[in-house]
Amino acid sequence: MGGARTVVMIRPHHFHVNPxxxxxxxxxxxxxxxxxEVSRRARDEVDQAAFVLRRHGVEVELFDDDRVDRPDAVFPxxxxxxxxxxxxxxxxxxxxxxxSERRADVxxxxxxxxxxxxxxxxxxxxxxxxxxxxxxxxxxxxxTRIAFxxxxxxxxxxxxxxxCDLLGYRPHRFDTADSEGLPVYHTNVLLSxxxxxxxxxxxxxxxxxxxxxxxxxxxTQERTVIDLDVAQIGDFAANILELDAPSGPIxxxxxxxxxxxxxxxxxxxxxxxxxxxxxIPTIERAGGSVRCMLAEIRLGRRDALPAVS
Numbered sequence: 001m002g003g004a005r006t007v008v009m010i011r012p013h014h015f016h017v018n019p020x021x022x023x024x025x026x027x028x029x030x031x032x033x034x035x036x037e038v039s040r041r042a043r044d045e046v047d048q049a050a051f052v053l054r055r056h057g058v059e060v061e062l063f064d065d066d067r068v069d070r071p072d073a074v075f076p077x078x079x080x081x082x083x084x085x086x087x088x089x090x091x092x093x094x095x096x097x098x099x100s101e102r103r104a105d106v107x108x109x110x111x112x113x114x115x116x117x118x119x120x121x122x123x124x125x126x127x128x129x130x131x132x133x134x135x136x137x138x139x140x141x142x143x144t145r146i147a148f149x150x151x152x153x154x155x156x157x158x159x160x161x162x163x164c165d166l167l168g169y170r171p172h173r174f175d176t177a178d179s180e181g182l183p184v185y186h187t188n189v190l191l192s193x194x195x196x197x198x199x200x201x202x203x204x205x206x207x208x209x210x211x212x213x214x215x216x217x218x219x220t221q222e223r224t225v226i227d228l229d230v231a232q233i234g235d236f237a238a239n240i241l242e243l244d245a246p247s248g249p250i251x252x253x254x255x256x257x258x259x260x261x262x263x264x265x266x267x268x269x270x271x272x273x274x275x276x277x278x279x280i281p282t283i284e285r286a287g288g289s290v291r292c293m294l295a296e297i298r299l300g301r302r303d304a305l306p307a308v309s
Contacts, residue, residue, distance in 0.1 A: 002195055003242040003249060004296035006059040008106065009050055010076050014068040015042035015283070041282040046074065049278040049293065056276055057246040061113075061297070063106055073101050074283055075292040077188075078133040081140075082110070082299045083167055086117025092124075094131035094154045099123070114299035120166060125159055132159040136186040136292060140169065141193045146217055148191060149173045152183040172217055174210040179230070188291050190233055193218065194242035194251065196272025199226045199265075201233045224268050235260035236289035241296070242273055249273035254280050254289045 016038055050060045065073040072078075072095075079102045081089050088110060093099045102123065110116060122132065132138070137155045139148045147169040149160050157173065164171040176184040184190055190201045198218040202211045218225050228237050237260045240253040251273045258266070258277045269275060278290050 003244045004298050005244040006061060006297035008061045008076050008295040008297060009046060009293060010073050011046045011062055011064050012042050012074045013039060013064065013066050015039050015074060016071045038282060042074065045280045045283055049280060052276060052278055053252065056250055058243050069097060070101055072098055072286065075288045076295040077292055078136045080295060081135050082297050084298045086115055086299060087120055087167065088116050089120045089163065090123050091134040092122055092126040092131045093133055099126060114297060114301055116299060122159060125156065130156040130159060132156050133186065136188050139187050139191050139193055143195060146170045146172050148187060150176045150184055150187040150190065152185050154185055174205055174214055175207060176204045177206040178204065188239055190238050192238050192240045192291065194273065195249065196222060197224050197226060197269055199228055199238045201228045201230060201238060203230050204233065226265050226268055232260045236284060237261055239289035239291040241291045241294050250276045252276050252278060252290050252294065254278055254284060256281065256284060257289060
C-alpha cells in the first residue's frame with residue numbers, strides 16, 4: 001500500500017508560535033519579525049507548498065483558517081486521520097487551544113467528497129486529560145500493519161491500543177529522551193516510513209533493546225532503513241511524507257530537511273521515490289514541518305455526479 005494521492009492542508013491567517021506547546025516542543029523558536037509579517041509569510045509558504053505538490057500531481061484540499069486563537073491550525077494531521085477501510089478518526093489534543101482546530105466544515109467536506117464508512121470520535125478523552133495527537137503521535141506502517149508510538153504527554157497507551165484494535169494494526173510503542181532527558185513530543189519528528197524506506201533516529205531511544213526491536217520491525221526485504229543523528233532531527237529530516245503521484249512516489253520534505261541529509265542518505269531515498277522540497281522556514285519555527293502540514297486522505301473518492309442534460 002503506497003502513499004496517499006490526496007492531502008488536506010490549512011492556510012493560516014494568524015499563524016504564530018503556540019505558547020501552550022512551548023513546554024514540551026523543543027523545536028519551536030521565537031519570531032524575530034512582526035506578527036503580521038509572520039502571518040503573511042506562513043500563508044505564502046502554504047500556498048507555495050500546495051502549488052508544488054499539485055504540480056507533481058498530488059491533490060490538495062486547501063482550507064483557510066481565519067481564527068486568531070488557533071496558532072497551530074496549519075498542522076491538521078494531529079486532529080484527524082483517514083483510512084482505506086473508510087474510517088475517519090478524530091483525536092484528542094493535549095493543548096486546550098488546539099482542540100478548536102477540529103472543524104465541522106472540513107469533516108463535512110470529506111464526508112461529501114469521499115467514501116466515509118464510519119466516523120470514530122475519541123475526543124471525549126480530553127475531559128479525562130488524555131491525548132493521542134493523530135499521525136503526529138502515531139506513525140502507521142501500512143505495509144506491515146504495525147502502528148508505532150513514542151510515549152509522551154501527547155499520547156495515551158489505552159487510546160493507542162483502542163485505535164490499533166479499531167484499525168487492525170499491531171501496536172509498537174517505545175520511549176524517547178532528548179539531551180535534557182525529556183520525551184520527544186511527537187513520533188513523526190523522529191520516524192517516517194514509506195514503501196521503500198524508513199528514517200529514524202536511534203540516538204533518541206534511551207533503551208538499547210527498544211532500538212533493536214524498532215529496527216527489526218522496520219526492516220523488510222524491500223525497505224532501506226536510514227539512521228539520522230540528533231542534529232538532523234532538529235532540522236526536521238525525519239518529518240517527511242511519501243505520497244502517490246501520477247509519475248510515481250514522491251517524498252515531500254522541507255528545504256531545511258533536504259539540506260540536512262547527507263548525499264548518501266538522499267541517494268538512498270531517491271532509489272524509491274522523487275524528493276520534493278517545500279520551502280517553509282516560517283512554519284518550521286512553530287516546531288513542525290512538512291509531514292505535520294499534510295493530513296493524508298486514504299479514502300476512496302465518491303463518484304462524480306452525472307452531468308445534467
